Each structure stands twice: as structure tokens, then as C-alpha cells.
Amino acid sequence: MFLNYLIIYAFQRAMLLWMMGAAQRDAMLIYEATQGLGTKDSALIGIICTRTPSQIYEIKQAYHAMYHQALERQIDGDTSGDYRKLLLALVRGNRSETLAVDPNLALGDAMExxxxxxxxxxxDEEIIIHILTTRSPTQLNMALQYYRxxxxxxxxxxxxxxxSGRFENALLALVQGVCYPARYFAQELVDATKGLGTKEEGLIRVITTRAEIDMYYIKQEFLAMTRRTLEAVIASETSGDFQHFLLSLVGGV
Ligand SMILES: [Ca+2]
Known part of the structure; x- marks a missing residue:
């Protein structure tokens, strides 16, 4: 009976998130992550470090409208250290979003x-945070290519x-989100489905937020990493309406 409750809850939660607009959905996921004891950093990192500057702007608007509080303030209160500095810099939005790249700047950034x-x-964490949170995603991608x-x-x-720790995870998410987002989200799905039981939070978050964006590529990366299809793993890890719904979102029905 208890198990059934959990399945119904997961199903309803996934359905609700799916029906929301992208910015409202991200705002709700961040809000949920910051409620209760501690912070679910995977949600905070998985959203804030991987969204574009204009998406973050919309999330901030949605967050304020839904929760009557500034997103910055919530993050400021719930995080600490370099991790907080990085998230706040991303949320404050000093990043450009131009597609134009400056090769000299990119080379200079790689050296820096x-x-x-x-x-x-x-x-020097300050320099790393500064470069990673002020360059446009396209510009940063080029700097990272020069680095390699x-x-x-x-x-x-x-x-x-x-x-190390959350700061490391956040930097990795930012860099991977810029260079190969599908692989980053596939890894999140691997983490959510491996081991004992399934971490529904990650499964629901990644599937409802990426279903209409890059799920095709995420599924290919997932297959390459695990040698199993995402559909097969969802089918073995979940059940009932929740399973059917997730399968329909990833295109497996
Ligand atoms: Ca060193």
C-alpha cells in the first residue's frame, strides 16, 4: 500500500511538472530542492548550471511570481562558500548570450x-568563477576547446x-552543460537509476525538463554509457502509470 502511494505521488508529480511551462517548472524544482532540511544540490546544480542566461532570467521571474521571493536570496541562504559564489554569479546573470566568438579572448581565457x-x-577560485560565469556559452565552449x-x-x-564537493559538481555541470549537455543529462539519468532503488527526483527532473529538448541525444548517450536503452531501464525500475508516463515522455511507447 505504501509503495502504491509512492508510485501515485511520483506519477502525479511528473504529470504536474510536465504540464508547466519550462521556467515555472525549473522554478518549482529549485524551490522544492531548497525546502526542508538541507538542499538537494543535484537539482540546484542540474538546473542553474545548465540553463542559458535568458532561461535563468525567465526562471527568476517565475520564481518571484510563484514564491514571492528573489531566487538569489533563496540561494544565498541555502548555500555557502565558492559553491554559493558560483550559483549567485550565474543567477545574477552577467553572462552574455551572443553567438559571436572572439578567438583571442577564448585563448586568453584558456591560459587564465x-x-x-x-x-x-x-x-584561484575567483578567476575560475569569473570566466565561467561571464562568458557566453559559445565563447566558453571555444575557450574549453583551446584548453584541450x-x-x-x-x-x-x-x-x-x-x-571538491558541491563546488566541483557545479563546475563540472557548467562545463559539461556547455560542451556536451546530452552526455551530462544522460549521466544524471544513470545516477538516478543505478544502485538500490531509483532516485525518482532525478529521473522525473531530467525527463520532464529535457523531453522536448534533447531527449533523442540523451537516449543515445545513455545507451553508450550503460549498453541498455533508457526505455528498458525505466521499464525495469518503475511501474504502473508512472512507468507509462515516463515511457511516453521519452518516446518509448
Ligand atoms: Ca593548483
């Missing part, structure tokens, strides 16, 4: 990122060596 991390004793070309590996490797 190196000097702030792998190229020095300790880490000049230093023989991805900036991700530097992040993993230099920092």
Missing part, C-alpha cells in the same frame, strides 16, 4: 584557467584535481 588551476600551487588543445586534456580534469 590554466594559471588559476593546474598551473599554480593551490587554486594546449594542455592535452579537458578542463574537467583540472576541476577534478583542484576542487
Amino acid at each position: 584557467l590554466y594559471r588559476a588551476g593546474e598551473g599554480r600551487l593551490g587554486t 588543445q594546449n594542455f592535452g586534456h579537458d578542463f574537467e580534469k583540472a576541476i577534478k584535481k583542484e576542487v
